Amino acid sequence: MDEPKEFQATVGSDSRKEPVRVAFVTRRTSPHVKADEGQYVMAWPEGIFRVAVACEVLAVVLVAISLFWDAPLEGLADPMQTPNPAKAPWYFLGLQELLHYFPPVVGGVLIPTLVVIALVIIPYFNVNIQAEGLWLRDRRKRLRIFAAVALALVVLLVAFKVYAVIAPTLLIVAAMLFAARDSADAGRFHRWLSLRPLSFWIMTWFLLTSSLLTAIGTFFRGPGWSWVWPWSE
Amino acid sequence: MAKAIEGYWNDLRGTKVWRSVFRSGAGSSNLHRSLAVQQNIFLHLASVKMRRRSLAFSVTWYLGTLTLATFITLTGSGILLMLYYHPSVPQAYADMKDLQFVVSAGVFLRNLHRWSAHAMVFLVFAHMFKVFYRGAYRPPREFNWVIGVILLLVTLFLSYTGYLLPWDQLAFWAITVGSNIMSAVPVLGAKLRFLMLGGNTVNANALLRFYVLHCVILPLLAALFIAVHFWRIRKDGGLYTGKAETHG
Numbered sequence: 018m019d020e021p022k023e024f025q026a027t028v029g030s031d032s033r034k035e036p037v038r039v040a041f042v043t044r045r046t047s048p049h050v051k052a053d054e055g056q057y058v059m060a061w062p063e064g065i066f067r068v069a070v071a072c073e074v075l076a077v078v079l080v081a082i083s084l085f086w087d088a089p090l091e092g093l094a095d096p097m098q099t100p101n102p103a104k105a106p107w108y109f110l111g112l113q114e115l116l117h118y119f120p121p122v123v124g125g126v127l128i129p130t131l132v133v134i135a136l137v138i139i140p141y142f143n144v145n146i147q148a149e150g151l152w153l154r155d156r157r158k159r160l161r162i163f164a165a166v167a168l169a170l171v172v173l174l175v176a177f178k179v180y181a182v183i184a185p186t187l188l189i190v191a192a193m194l195f196a197a198r199d200s201a202d203a204g205r206f207h208r209w210l211s212l213r214p215l216s217f218w219i220m221t222w223f224l225l226t227s228s229l230l231t232a233i234g235t236f237f238r239g240p241g242w243s244w245v246w247p248w249s250e
Numbered sequence: 251m252a253k254a255i256e257g258y259w260n261d262l263r264g265t266k267v268w269r270s271v272f273r274s275g276a277g278s279s280n281l282h283r284s285l286a287v288q289q290n291i292f293l294h295l296a297s298v299k300m301r302r303r304s305l306a307f308s309v310t311w312y313l314g315t316l317t318l319a320t321f322i323t324l325t326g327s328g329i330l331l332m333l334y335y336h337p338s339v340p341q342a343y344a345d346m347k348d349l350q351f352v353v354s355a356g357v358f359l360r361n362l363h364r365w366s367a368h369a370m371v372f373l374v375f376a377h378m379f380k381v382f383y384r385g386a387y388r389p390p391r392e393f394n395w396v397i398g399v400i401l402l403l404v405t406l407f408l409s410y411t412g413y414l415l416p417w418d419q420l421a422f423w424a425i426t427v428g429s430n431i432m433s434a435v436p437v438l439g440a441k442l443r444f445l446m447l448g449g450n451t452v453n454a455n456a457l458l459r460f461y462v463l464h465c466v467i468l469p470l471l472a473a474l475f476i477a478v479h480f481w482r483i484r485k486d487g488g489l490y491t492g493k494a495e496t497h498g
Contacts, residue, residue, distance in 0.1 A: 036280050036299050055301050055302060055303050055491065056301070056302040056303075057299045057300065057301060057302065058299065058300055058301075058302050058305070059280060059283040059284070059298065059299060059300075060283075060287050060293075060296050060297055060298055060299060060300050061283045061284075061286040061287045061293070061298075062283070063300065063302075063305065064296070064300045064305060065287075065293070065296075067305055067312075068312075068315050071312040071315045071316055071319065072315065072316070072318075072319040072322075075316050075319045075320065075323075075369075076319065076323065079320075079323060079362060079365060079366050079369060080362065082361075082365045083358055083361035083362040083365055084358065084361075086361065086365070087357060087361055088357075088360050088361050088363075088364035088365070089420060090346055090350070090416060090418050090420075091418040091419040091420045092418060092419050093340055093343045093417070093418060093419070094339075094340075094343065094417045094418055094419055094421060094422035094452075095419060095422070096422070096451065096452075098419070099423065100419055100423055103423035103424070103426065103427050104423075104424065104427070105424045105427050105428050106409065106410065106413050106424055107368075108371050108375075108406065108409070109406075109410070109428060112431070113427065116431065120434075121430075121431065121433075121434030122434045122435075122436060125431035125432075125434045126431075126434050126435050126436070133399065133403070136378075136399045136402075137396050137399050139382070139387055139395065140387040140388065140389065140391070140392030140395045140396075141392060145387075146388050146389060148385055216382075217383070220379070220382055220383075224379060
């Protein structure tokens with residue numbers, strides 16, 4: 018009974034709100050902390066309370082919207098009377114806009130399929146996981162490839178008369194060239210841009226393009242899918 | 251007063267009935283807080299502990315949570331709408347008019363369902379972009395990202411099938427435009443379109459098919475994948491809070 022205890026327990030966990038990791042350090046082991054994982058809290062009530070508040074706020078917003086704005090309801094469906102233009106729900110108007118430029122099999126099938134495949138495979142490429150700045154290595158070689166791809170894309174867009182998409186494309190091209198520029202007195206924004214990986218640029222281009230196409234389909238398309246200004250009735 | 255209430259509360263939690271429902275019983279230690287999550291069939295999808303940082307608004311903007319909230323709102327309002335709706339032509343449209351003029355708060359119910367649906371589609375996209383820009387798809391979370399893409403498609407299809415149900419001009423022609431895209435699929439196009447519509451044009455068969463898809467098949471699929479999506483958050487080590495965490 019003279020042998021000293023190998024460990025000593027101090028605080029009873031019941032008296033604490035925040036969970037703490039208790040390590041029993043015996044004489045034969047030495048603790049080795051690899052990384053600080055940050056502080057933990059109990060999911061109940063800390064996390065679940067916040068979730069409940071977020072849901073409540075959303076519910077209030079949705080109820081308010083529903084009280085003040087009525088859902089649209091037009092006349093009874095009539096297969097004999099085609100409205101002009103016939104529009105899909107807003108989230109498909111980007112797609113419908115693509116159909117205006119490309120043949121149906123390209124705009125309606127090939128491009129959406131490629132988008133879904135591209136989304137699915139994102140986390141399976143090391144280049145996306147490491148997410149190194151695009152211009153940090155092999156800059157000359159990458160600039161050459163980039164120039165070729167950007168040029169091909171713009172030519173393709175012009176060939177199919179997708180002039181609207183040229184704007185966000187050129188915007189991204191300009192931002193990428195700006196990021197690639199090597200300068201000693203780079204500002205914070207410049208440094209941040211130069212650290213962006215390839216996936217960032219592609220996704221941002223996709224976000225800008227799809228938002229733009231959706232907006233055009235929603236607000237700028239009239240009879241026969243012709244261009245109209247939303248303010249000219 | 252507060253003490254008395256707390257006392258009653260603890261007494262209540264200690265009763266036989268309470269303990270038969272909530273298995274963890276009285277007490278407010280961290281063990282009990284863990285059990286409250288672990289022993290609840292809905293909450294057990296989540297972890298018992300969370301990184302404090304992952305609760306910060308800037309990390310997630312709570313977009314995933316809000317998407318779930320819209321899904322729950324849609325399920326609730328949708329079930330109520332089903333009580334007033336016949337998936338037949340032209341009764342479906344007459345039911346819309348009934349909701350507008352006859353049913354108490356019918357307009358509100360339909361508004362809530364419609365705007366929540368738009369909100370859900372928007373929030374799903376926002377959630378996807380937020381996850382992407384934070385790099386939260388990184389291993390070991392890559393498969394949860396894929397489940398997210400599946401949920402995005404299910405959401406779009408849910409919204410699309412629901413769009414036909416009012417059977418007004420807006421619904422009819424939006425679905426006609428959409429289903430025409432499907433016939434552009436090489437070789438199988440016309441067959442796929444026939445399968446989806448139950449005919450060569452958008453008609454009463456299409457309405458019934460869309461109704462079954464919208465009210466039964468797709469919500470069940472969504473609920474299933476949502477459950478896997480949430481469970482995977484726990485299994486993959488909680489919400490992503492930054493690059494450093496994975497090297498731990």
